[in-house]
Amino acid sequence: MTIAWQGGDVAVVGAGLIGLAIAFELAERGAHVRVFDRAEPARAASWAGAGMLAPYTERIEDEVLLALCTESLAMYPQFVARVRGASGFDVELALEGIVNTAFDSAKLDALREHARELAQHGVAHELLDREATLAAQPALGRHVVGSLVVRGEGYVDNRQLGRALAAACEAAGVTIVREARDLALECDARRVLGVRSERGFCAASAVVVAAGAWSASIPGLPPECAPPVAPVKGQMLALAIPRGFVRRTTWAPGAYLVPREDGRLLVGATAEHVGFEERVTALGIRKLLDAALAAAPALGDFSITETWAGLRPGSPDERPMLGPTPREGLLLATGHYRNGILLAPVTARLIAEYVAHGDAAALAPWALARFGKEVRDAARIGEA
Numbered sequence: 449m450t451i452a453w454q455g456g457d458v459a460v461v462g463a464g465l466i467g468l469a470i471a472f473e474l475a476e477r478g479a480h481v482r483v484f485d486r487a488e489p490a491r492a493a494s495w496a497g498a499g500m501l502a503p504y505t506e507r508i509e510d511e512v513l514l515a516l517c518t519e520s521l522a523m524y525p526q527f528v529a530r531v532r533g534a535s536g537f538d539v540e541l542a543l544e545g546i547v548n549t550a551f552d553s554a555k556l557d558a559l560r561e562h563a564r565e566l567a568q569h570g571v572a573h574e575l576l577d578r579e580a581t582l583a584a585q586p587a588l589g590r591h592v593v594g595s596l597v598v599r600g601e602g603y604v605d606n607r608q609l610g611r612a613l614a615a616a617c618e619a620a621g622v623t624i625v626r627e628a629r630d631l632a633l634e635c636d637a638r639r640v641l642g643v644r645s646e647r648g649f650c651a652a653s654a655v656v657v658a659a660g661a662w663s664a665s666i667p668g669l670p671p672e673c674a675p676p677v678a679p680v681k682g683q684m685l686a687l688a689i690p691r692g693f694v695r696r697t698t699w700a701p702g703a704y705l706v707p708r709e710d711g712r713l714l715v716g717a718t719a720e721h722v723g724f725e726e727r728v729t730a731l732g733i734r735k736l737l738d739a740a741l742a743a744a745p746a747l748g749d750f751s752i753t754e755t756w757a758g759l760r761p762g763s764p765d766e767r768p769m770l771g772p773t774p775r776e777g778l779l780l781a782t783g784h785y786r787n788g789i790l791l792a793p794v795t796a797r798l799i800a801e802y803v804a805h806g807d808a809a810a811l812a813p814w815a816l817a818r819f820g821k822e823v824r825d826a827a828r829i830g831e832a
């Protein structure tokens with residue numbers, strides 16, 4: 449693969465789904481890629497997430513971001529097929545629709561309005577009355593008044609995807625440097641030079657910073673290149689339910705329910721601005737359980753099998769930061785906030801195309817330069 453800068457190697461810092469998807473895409477296009485992570489691949493937010501692929505259900509109001517998310521959703525089946533093919537691992541992908549529930553007339557009116565908007569966008573959907581909602585999701589409480597099913601949305605098992613993507617990368621020739629200590633970027637006044645770790649210096653023509661919520665604090669990152677990302681903690685839990693008890697991903701007031709084929713039901717998620725802190729708290733879990741049991745009281749009988757928390761890479765305008773920085777060859781792929789799993793395929797494509805051609809036109813909406821110095825400084829101070 450020809451690389452826009454001097455034709456050399458590419459280094460990716462961060463082996464979450466974003467860094468791995470980029471590495472896989474680049475390697476499949478013929479680039480020589482190394483991925484560095486201070487921990488094991490895909491064990492941070494990419495492991496903690498619910499894996500929902502839900503741009504419409506999320507009600508993303510930013511039309512440009514919505515278009516990016518729907519483009520990535522459309523790429524998902526082929527992306528997963530490529531990862532399965534290269535890794536030999538299965539990855540659960542279910543896109544049979546998400547059920548948005550209403551438990552009062554105000555919410556039902558909001559769902560009807562949402563349905564009108566979906567119709568204008570040509571998105572397949574269905575409004576269900578109370579009886580049809582209960583027939584589709586018998587686990588819901590009898591007081592449900594209706595629902596909106598958005599077709600084509602669903603979930604990917606993000607933990608399976610992380611494992612498979614790491615294997616697919618290695619099968620495609622990517623070197624993954626796990627548990628890298630003393631990792632730092634090296635730059636001169638004009639451009640990036642490479643990545644240094646305890647294992648030595650690795651020269652690179654392009655370095656992609658994809659370290660999720662930690663992307664602003666990579667040692668050696670020049671201050672003017674630091675993205676204004678901030679951690680947004682999310683707590684979740686899993687219940688063990690009989691297969692089919694909750695048939696499809698379901699949104700209810702205060703919680704979403706995401707079934708997995710292995711019998712887990714994921715219940716998520718809180719959104720907390722508490723810095724780099726990943727504790728599971730009694731209050732967080734209580735809020736999730738209260739909301740889940742209010743929507744589906746029958747869940748009260750099942751065992752809690754797991755609780756966990758992770759840090760979303762928050763962005764001031766909720767758009768990711770993708771592409772060049774003021775140092776030549778130093779690129780960002782971060783700030784995906786609550787849609788990083790959904791956005792992995794399109795992010796990989798955009799970054800790979802930029803690495804190949806150096807043409808930033810397609811990346812304009814995601815440029816670091818959209819933030820003034822004040823926003824970047826404020827983010828740095830907030831992080832300190």
Ligand SMILES: Cc1cc2nc3c(=O)[nH]c(=O)nc-3n(C[C@H](O)[C@H](O)[C@H](O)COP(=O)(O)OP(=O)(O)OC[C@H]3O[C@@H](n4cnc5c(N)ncnc54)[C@H](O)[C@@H]3O)c2cc1C
Pocket residue numbers: 461462463464465466467484485486487488489490491492493494495496497498499500501631658659660661662663665666667681682683684716717718757758759760761781782783784785786787788789790791
């Ligand atoms: C509770 C919760 C629910 C979510 N639900 C969804 C959902 O349903 N759908 C969806 O699309 N998204 C969801 N998200 C968001 C999604 O998980 C993230 O946007 C996405 O995983 C970000 O991926 P990433 O690769 O950028 O970051 P991460 O997965 O956090 O990976 C960053 C990597 O960088 C590494 N790293 C950090 N610092 C360094 C360093 N100094 N040197 C080297 N490596 C470093 C870390 O070890 C880690 O491996 C959810 C997130 C949470 C927390």
